[in-house]
Amino acid sequence: MSKPEDTPLLGRIRGGLIVSCQAGPESPLNSPDMIAALAASAGRGGAHGFRVDRPENVAAVRKQSALPIIGINKQPRTGFDVFITPGFDAARAIVDAGADLVAIDATQRPRPEGDTVGDLIARIHRECGVPVMADIASHAEGLAAVEAGADLVATTIAGYTPYSRHEAGPALELAAALVADLPGIPVIVEGRIWTIEDIQACFAAGVHAVVVGSAITVPEFITRRFVAALPEQDREPVADAPETTEPAVDRLFGRVLQELADLRDNQRPMIEAAAGLVADAIAGGHRVAVYDTGHLVSHEFVARTGGLVALTRLEIPAGADSQTRIEAGLDSASVVSGGVLIIGSVSGTSRDTVELAMAARHRGAAVVAVTASKHSSRLEPEHPSGRRLLDVADVVLDNQAPYGDAFLTVRLLDRPLVPLSGLGAVTALWAVIASAAEKLAARGIEPSVYRSIHLPGGPADVAQIEARYAKKGH
Numbered sequence: 085m086s087k088p089e090d091t092p093l094l095g096r097i098r099g100g101l102i103v104s105c106q107a108g109p110e111s112p113l114n115s116p117d118m119i120a121a122l123a124a125s126a127g128r129g130g131a132h133g134f135r136v137d138r139p140e141n142v143a144a145v146r147k148q149s150a151l152p153i154i155g156i157n158k159q160p161r162t163g164f165d166v167f168i169t170p171g172f173d174a175a176r177a178i179v180d181a182g183a184d185l186v187a188i189d190a191t192q193r194p195r196p197e198g199d200t201v202g203d204l205i206a207r208i209h210r211e212c213g214v215p216v217m218a219d220i221a222s223h224a225e226g227l228a229a230v231e232a233g234a235d236l237v238a239t240t241i242a243g244y245t246p247y248s249r250h251e252a253g254p255a256l257e258l259a260a261a262l263v264a265d266l267p268g269i270p271v272i273v274e275g276r277i278w279t280i281e282d283i284q285a286c287f288a289a290g291v292h293a294v295v296v297g298s299a300i301t302v303p304e305f306i307t308r309r310f311v312a313a314l315p316e317q318d319r320e321p322v323a324d325a326p327e328t329t330e331p332a333v334d335r336l337f338g339r340v341l342q343e344l345a346d347l348r349d350n351q352r353p354m355i356e357a358a359a360g361l362v363a364d365a366i367a368g369g370h371r372v373a374v375y376d377t378g379h380l381v382s383h384e385f386v387a388r389t390g391g392l393v394a395l396t397r398l399e400i401p402a403g404a405d406s407q408t409r410i411e412a413g414l415d416s417a418s419v420v421s422g423g424v425l426i427i428g429s430v431s432g433t434s435r436d437t438v439e440l441a442m443a444a445r446h447r448g449a450a451v452v453a454v455t456a457s458k459h460s461s462r463l464e465p466e467h468p469s470g471r472r473l474l475d476v477a478d479v480v481l482d483n484q485a486p487y488g489d490a491f492l493t494v495r496l497l498d499r500p501l502v503p504l505s506g507l508g509a510v511t512a513l514w515a516v517i518a519s520a521a522e523k524l525a526a527r528g529i530e531p532s533v534y535r536s537i538h539l540p541g542g543p544a545d546v547a548q549i550e551a552r553y554a555k556k557g558h
């Protein structure tokens with residue numbers, strides 16, 4: 085397949101805006117008709133093309149638009165992080181549905197079908213006759229994908245793997261480096277574009293086109309962004325404050341289920357990234373340290389039935405100066421290069437917490453933060469650098485709590501009740517642990533897991549699993 089920037093198809097998207105029209109499994113917009121309506125609206129606004137997931141949605145968009153469609157087929161598979169068009173059948177299905185171009189995960193991570201990026205690209209070229217866009221997370225992956233035959237590269241996965249930088253905005257530096265090192269290959273910026281300035285910066289970096297999704301087609305995210313900017317900050321979000329007649333218990337369960345579904349949809353890439361770090365640390369024989377400014381996370385995860393023996397609690401001793409106390413805490417939990425430190429802090433603003441994260445990273449350990457991002461962003465940071473925990477961690481898991489944390493309106497009461505931070509943090513972190521264990525098992529490493537000490541033979545079982553951990557290191 086030829087690779088000039090101006091094949092007719094690539095010429096049509098040059099300098100253009102591609103609108104990603106996707107809806108998560110729980111979204112009210114998750115149906116082909118709705119996706120087609122989103123695309124039609126974007127087309128009326130001047131979009132130059134669409135990015136669409138799954139054959140039924142591609143077919144629905146194709147029916148009503150002749151604009152270029154970048155098709156993807158997300159297929160999560162147990163034990164693998166690669167899920168954007170992970171294999172040939174997934175690609176073929178979207179081309180058959182009408183996609184003009186296929187985007188695939190072209191990272192260097194293990195692939196569910198055991199093929200290489202090069203094998204997949206060659207087969208798509210040969211059997212489907214369409215160009216392939218390589219979704220990558222790093223500069224090296226971009227170069228390798230082009231070497232392997234990709235026609236375009238996109239920054240789609242940057243910020244969603246443990247080894248790529250987690251930025252709030254688009255991956256501009258990566259895009260600029262790819263533009264410089266891949267002459268003649270169209271570079272696309274995709275992911276976290278939210279402002280006009282973002283778009284201008286992308287084109288100033290020399291990219292071929294941009295893909296924007298959430299900021300145009302995900303009303304929940306757009307609404308949340310505006311709600312987060314409302315001035316009366318201790319008021320519960322309007323969407324959650326109707327005059328309710330529902331009994332508190334029904335309302336609580338309804339809201340919790342909804343919040344957890346949102347957590348799953350919004351935090352999934354970060355959960356998988358954190359799980360990758362935890363799995364790598366355990367495979368390398370390291371302990372996973374857990375620290376919490378309050379109480380919940382460290383007590384929930386360390387020495388728990390169904391939890392991993394590898395997790396250990398980090399405590400910062402009292403007395404001495406801050407640096408000495410932090411180093412002593414890191415030593416006591418064996419935080420070293422290659423290890424992971426999980427830090428739970430709802431506010432994420434205390435000086436010690438930020439210093440602890442920075443000191444752990446200085447030792448070469450990765451830091452996973454579990455924090456209330458919206459709440460934290462509005463609080464004054466104590467650290468002189470002006471940074472919060474979420475600014476200094478490798479992976480940030482947002483427990484999704486609103487500003488003020490309490491999230492439940494109850495009839496007859498003005499003040500919201502029940503902090504969401506704990507429910508969100510605990511669920512997200514158990515998802516990290518479960519996924520890390522699965523990743524280890526997929527590599528042939530069976531992690532040591534506690535059984536309840538109250539079961540018959542419990543104390544002996546606990547002693548035995550701890551001895552197993554001490555011997556094997558995982």
Ligand SMILES: CC(=O)N[C@H](C=O)[C@@H](O)[C@H](O)[C@H](O)COP(=O)(O)O
Binds near residue numbers: 297
């Ligand atoms: C990482 C991953 O799975 N990205 C997905 C790829 O198709 C989509 O969930 C994103 O919405 C899309 O890339 C557009 O990005 P943003 O919605 O940030 O504008």
